[in-house]
Amino acid sequence: GVPFSQAVALTVVDRLHDIVGLGLIVVAVIAWAPLPAEVVTIGGAALSIRTDGRRVIAVAALLFGAVIVAPLLLGERAEMLLRRCLGERVARIYRGYLTGLAVVGDVPALLRASFWNLGVWWLYIVSMWALFHAFHLTEVNLWSAAVITCVLHMGLLLPTPPGLAGVFEAFVAAPLIVYGATPSSAAAYALTLHVVQVSVLLPLALVFLWRDGLSFRQALALGRHGVARSTDAEKH
Template identity: 25%
Template sequence: MKPHKKRILFIAGILISFICSWLFVRKIEWTSLGMAFREARYIYIFPTIIILFVNYYLRAIRWEVLLSPVKKISIVNLFSVVVIGFMANNLLPARLGEVIRPAMIARKEKIKISTLFATIVMERIFDVLGIIVIASLLFYFLPSETDSQSIIHQLKKWSVIMAFFGICAITSMFLLSLYPEKAGAVFEKMLFVFPHNLRDTLVNLLHSFVSGLQIFDHKTKLIWVGILSLIIWFFNAASVYVLCYSFSIGLSFAGACFVIVCLALAVALPQAPGFIGVFHIATQKSLNVFDVSISSAQSFAILLWAISVIPVTIAGLLFLWREGMSLREISHYDEENIPE
């Protein structure tokens, strides 16, 4: 990513996080918030953390399945890199964790990074499709009170938009994998204005990218990736559901799924590292739909954010130390010429 683009995204993210933080903090009743934390049952923190780390392990399994047609890689190694990626997203700007993950595997396993980026793109597509499925199912379980209708309407609208782009993306990836030579020929014609050497380089990158889509040749594995994606999102919802018991919030599992869908939409925005502000206001507003008091919703949002960010950040730093690398080193991965 070019420095000026990274700077623009960083500034935009800071502004969005600042606005969301202000919207969240301005309604805090500090006495009620303190009472909510004093009365909380923190025993539920431990199972919530376990659920979150099982979720990261499931993501490693899914990545291993996507990579298996290219090369067999240990799930344990992928798990450590997944955790490092989430740590990087919490500490570094511009979602660098999504660049760091394939860059680390490219260096360790001698795989072309463009091939690895294809698997990351597939992950994101399946994440979107998983959210669409969950959001669609929620329409049968969400409350029908007047106060919640506008939010539900917005959720339906965004689900339709996500479904459109998700279907277009998965169709494009499938056609690329099905007709790689034709795609390369069309792509090369589109680049006729570029110098010959640059055109050849870009076409080679496309072919390397397509090689990361070999999962389409394995229908059973593709179905397994889809199932894993749904399980991953249900585990995310389970972490919300379990943690609700800390504040005696009577939220159904469908309600927990609703919170996760709202969070998934919110964190897609540019924002400061660690999702500060955006995470909090999205959690609070989604809980308000179920008539959860502001103090309970805010205290829950703060605790959920801390549990979602702090443990994986510590674990990611430990894994990075085990790899003999520093945060400064991986923060420049997007600026380095990683072998293609």
């Protein structure tokens, strides 16, 4: 029953938490990780990992600031401007978006969410590092796991096929090869990591569906019904 615009705002806040967590890892990696090369060549262009990495972080911060901070600062003034220029429907969608962003103003809730988010990223890196030992990948360490995590999740911002098939493996194997792993070992590790993650997440999804008394079909139907109802409500 949550309006579509509020759901979008909550999703943006959730993604913001992920980006902030990943951004902190990227900052740490650029500042302290023993990277394979200071300068890399991509498409004939020489790129400095540290210098250009900082630029990427700055651009990302500006973009998310525009999406999150600007609406919070402008508030009703932006809503009035949208109503005057684009009509009532757009203004109503913006109001719902602001309502969803209201969680940012709840500092205790924000801190709790940030704590758990950073904990999840840490577990992700540690699990990746632990799997290195199963493949006897002596070329990599915990810092390498952090670097690969950054490369992987930046790569996953691109359009991906269902289940991330192929794309996931490519963005894990490529940095491993740069670190000195053989292509066969890197490919085997990437595929195993993907299988391990799916084998953990799928049972968790089934448990929560069971807890809510839902099947996959019911969950999909509820999603379609909720979007349709929210869209109809915002038209009126």
